[in-house]
Amino acid sequence: MKKQFAFCLLAGILWTACSDKASLEVTNLRCESSIDPQGIDLPLRLSWNLTSSHRNLQQTGYRILVASSPENLENNRGDCWDSGEVLSDESLHIPYQGPRPESRSTCYWKVRVTTNRGTSAWSSPASWRMGLTQPADWQAQWIGLNQSFPGDVLQGKTRLSARYFRKEFTLEDKTLREATLYISGLGLYEAYINDTRIGSQVLSPTPTDYSKTVKYNTFDVTPLLSGSNNALGVVLGNGRFFSMRREGVRHFGFPQLILQLEITYTDGSRQTLLSDSSWKVTANGPIRANNEFDGETYDARMEMPGWSRPGFDDSLWRSCEVTSPPGGTLQAQRNKNIQVMETLTPTSIREVTPGVHILDMGQNMVGWLALKVKGDKGQTVRLRFAETLRQDGTLYLDNLREALVTDTYILRGDDQPEVWEPSFTYHGFRFVEVSGYPGQPAPEDFQGKVVYDEMDLTGHFETSDPTLNQVYRNAYWGIRGNYRGMPTDCPQRDERMGWLGDRAVGSLGESFIFDNHLLYAKWLDDIEQAQREDGSIPDVAPNYWSVYTDNMTWPGAYLIMAQMLYEQYADPEPIARHYNSMKQWMNYMREHYLVEHILTKDTYGDWCMPPESPELIHSQDPGRKTEAALLGTTFYYRMLYLLEGFARLLDKPDDAQAFAREAEEVKNAFNARFLHPETRHYSNNTVTANLLPLCYGMVNEEDQATVFGHIVEKTLGEFNGHVSTGLVGIQWLMRGLTQYGRPDLALQIATNRTYPSWGYMAEKGATTIWELWNGDTADPAMNSANHVMLLGDLIVWYYENLAGIRNKPGSAGFKQIELKPYPLSGLEWVTASYHSVRGPIASAWKKDGGVFRWEVTIPGNTIARVYIPTDGKGPIMEGGAPIHSVPGIRLVETQAGYAVYEIGSGEYDFASDWAM
């Protein structure tokens, strides 16, 4: 397995030192880029972290050297770029300012920082590698076979056999320096050299609108080449290119491949192997059918041993056609590929009818089942997948709608057990029905492969309350199961689409758990590419489903997520890159749907609020539904607010003023129209109707307490302390209740185990989050057991309020941190950590008799405001000493229940009196 450089690769973990060796480290050097052949030439950006065993480490300057060779770098010769000594406390996204590096070149770099604790030595070197940045760099041609083969199904539930490509090549009689493979295979590829799989990625490349962009992957394949004769083999599956359904789903065509293998010898000479018409292809391999909804059929009798090795007899294979390209620009894939991230073994196996077994994976997971089986040639094992079981213990498939979710393995009939797993499908399941298995299957014959985008786990959260922990675990499984190169709505039924509205605020919560920076940056590009010429933004991107309904709440996620990337990752690029498209969308909505400052258009309402009757999907009761124009107008206002901030960030003061002016008009019109003159509630007084204007800053100060009172009253009264919102209101519920003074009610909602609540889902055995609050009783027509949209701001609240780890409002990427935990009655302790872009932040508190004990970690080069809970009685201690005697800790103020201090980086151990 070879390391992949996803176009521009980075670094390693480094340390450097100044006078006191262990005290100052420059770590985690990384390079980000978006230079691509389209001519978009955004800067390469360099980042690093600082750590120190001393407290209060602050960077005051840096010097970066970028060299064309390790030797030059070693000799401090920055022949590509020498930043010189720069006075700056910034350590993230520093634009590379040397000449644009050539395609394929490797750049070596290091950094030295000056700090309030002295100057570091040079860091250890890091490097990145440029991709194919010019269109002319691609010499290869798109190849394939533009036709069907016997057994292929082209209509309805489409199925194709996989296409196998091969080409032999001879190395020159010289010493090899390196070999790099650039490849894209649509919809999905697996590549081999001399029978060895290239990379460990699965379901690659990342899905896009292939008529606009095609992502390619890059691999160092040097160690896979040997001797003079070699062979390359590639298998293509349908993915999202040959669509899963011909009706209603975007279709691009028969699978196609492009690749370029570039070999360099030590004498500097080069040899290139390109995809072209000299390649051979067959559709007669073992993968007989594949489709992401319906599953894969593998006939092991049709395997072709040695097909990706030199010397294989391919005389019956056909010559490839040069196909017309998919249309999209080839771009290096920056977001990570999908990988098998975890493996589960079934927790039980039970025979339900003779020869039919049900496996329980113990967890609703996403991926597939690998199996081990021994039997006769031609015996057929069939696997079907479901999230739940019927009363009689058989699979419940109704909620999967038209997805066939069936994998089939036909045995070779070896003496030894045969091992198999599919290549080009995936399922969302906890239970698997196994039929046709020869002999008695045992748990160890199966492995559940859990697959999703390879992202770092950045967060850890645990608390004394078991329901909160279980819901966190369910959220974690739901979120990871719905990353498939795009955030999907669900992983199991015949849908699996990138619905924008589902991830609006959820993306922020997710970012605490996973490093989702590059995935969401990619998704914003998908959204922009799906924007219509008139400015309309769809509800689904990439637009494999064409859903342009012109509401505010789903497309609004485009702006909300750009803001998230800026806040959490200090990355302003998505805002800069998409600003014009965002503005164009707002202009479009204004022109078409704004009537006297009220945005009337809405499509989904407060989607999936708890309905009045258990079998319903959506509430029919007008008293429970939130009015369309209220949803549209509050979101329109919110977008103006975000755009105003974006305009200021991009130094466009005129734009910013115009957005602010319009926001004021909208706010006035909104209050005139929706605020009840006497009772001071909004519209029909749903929680969502009052919550959105309150959290968006549309409620005049004198009305805020009353409006909030309505939210509390409604929640406690009509809803008996339970959630009453759908996907829209839930985005602010937990934070809104907390901010306006009822964190206890937020906790009650979060720890409920009765309907409707996340705890109720868990109570009913859920191991993920449901699409519907009443997922156990509602109509199966739209009832997935693995949707994350109803999480809303729950995970944000876990981290920002319960643990108290948050980016100080206005700060980007935790340069300034606010640590403010809520030690609510009913919670004994919280232990959480978050690996931010500037390094790890940790907060672990516990109530210890009458003492609040709190351990805190702050990364280098940041400042934190810590809100230490106190009842104001005894002294506050740090590390066993009175806090006022500890150097570097500054008292800012005392407030109700908190003493607020400012601290720098390091580890702290606070104790305060806390009798509550």
Ligand code: RAM
């Ligand atoms: C469903 C999807 C998704 C939601 C849309 C409106 O089909 O599953 O979650 O955003 O409807």
